Amino acid sequence: MAKWTLENLLGIDPQEFEILLSRLFSNMGYRTELTQYSRDRGVDIVIKIENFGLTHTWLVQAKRYSGSVGVKEVREYSSLRYRDRVDGVIIAATSSFTKEAMEEAAEHNLKLIDGNLLVEMLNYYLPDGCTEVVSAGKQTDKASEEIGGGAILKRGEMVLANQIVTIGNEKFTITLTNRNIFLKKESSGFFSKSSDIEERIEIKEILGIHTEPNRVILITGNKNLKMYPISSRRLSELVEIFQNLRPEYLKGEHLDLSSRNGTQLTILTNKRIIVSDISGEIQKEIIHKKIVGVELKGGFLKRDQLVVSDNSNAVTKHYLDVDNPILWKDMIEQCVRTL
Structure with missing residues (x-):
């Protein structure tokens, strides 16, 4: 299994580096959203996490540098915390930070992730990512279209939930984003290899959900109607997300x-x-x-x-x-x- 290295990261173009960081924070439990490339007003990624009803929001700036990040860049991004009224700012770089940059960051609650720490984080939270995503310093088109099973988020796509559920009599991992639903069948044995994404459902294909006390039935399709009876220990969370996504599929035929x-x-x-x-x-x-x-x-x-x-x-x-x-x-x- 290939491991992440600084050389791998420097071989990725800046936009793909931002997408990779988004996937990293998503695997760490954050809800992530990539900003519009080249019009991000200094913000590459917005990450959020909820604890006991409180939402914490951080802005992430990606720096795919070979040289050290200096105090000028840190000072520039320190103002984002006050401008956007968030909890803090993170600068993730493929290089190191100067002493002055680290001192400036400490004064303004900026968190710095240098190249060595970033490599450690990637190898811990995305251990298969280097093999699956990066090949000769480039990503495949397929990887840029999907998430889970070795794929990554599109720009502007945000993970809303990731759960193990029962559909019919089989267990799946369901990943909901603001654009897609991904289903991946869970391995049933010690020696079973993890499978790739088995099905992707675009949000616009949803007709609606039929709710029952212990499950929901997801109804999709137009001419080819399809139903997914879903049971989960966190069913109320799924129902809430489906309801919040309703404006996205109300534009077409809907329940x-x-x-x-x-x-x-x-x-x-x-x-x-x-x-x-x-x-x-x-x-x-x-x-x-x-x-x-x-x-x-x-x-x-x-x-x-x-x-x-x-x-x-x-x-x-x-x-x-x-x-x-x-x-x-x-x-x-x-x-x-x-x-």
Whole structure:
């Protein structure tokens, strides 16, 4: 296994060096965000960590230098702490710092990471990174597109959560970013090799989530519907993140309501009603444009049932067993009226 060295780091171009630092801090438990390259106003990476409800924010400046970093650079970046009102500033360099630079940093709560310390950190937190990411001083295109399994974040992509979850009967590591969801199957034996990313789901592909007390069902796809029944000890954290990401996938088809009856899941989107099994196999599909009527049918001591009529060929009535059929009726009528 190749180890990180200063020579490796000096062979990476400045932009790739920033991406590498972002991945390093992400593996250390921070939420990271790369700023826009060449327009970063002195800030390359923003890192955040939460402890007991308190958020601590640091700015990171990357210096891929072969010569020492002097007091002028340190003094310049010390003002960022006050300008952006953050907890502190970190300068990570591939070289050393002058004595004057270290004294200046101590006065302004700047943390300095020199080349030797950076190499130690990379070999500890990214032990496979040198082999997977750097080859003859360059990164592959694939590595710059993905995270996990040897890949790294895109510029502006931030890790929101990283958990071991159960999907169906198998364990996966799920990594959520502000752009993608990555699934990596967990090894089941002592001698199993860690696998690469098995699936990437773009946030814009999400229709929504169906929530239950002990799991969520992630629903994705358009023509090819796919469902992921996810269980986790930190389920509430995942649900909160999915809800926060909702504005990102509201632009396309998205989930408005869902109701499960046994293995059957009925979902209402802004475009259609779908009845599917948990595997995602569509059993019934009703397009809003073809709906001509919605009514409730029931009786004494009998639960109301939702009846939706459409004119796909001839007028057909579809009986749907959903929770809160009155709410469903109102929502379907609203969807049809807004077409």
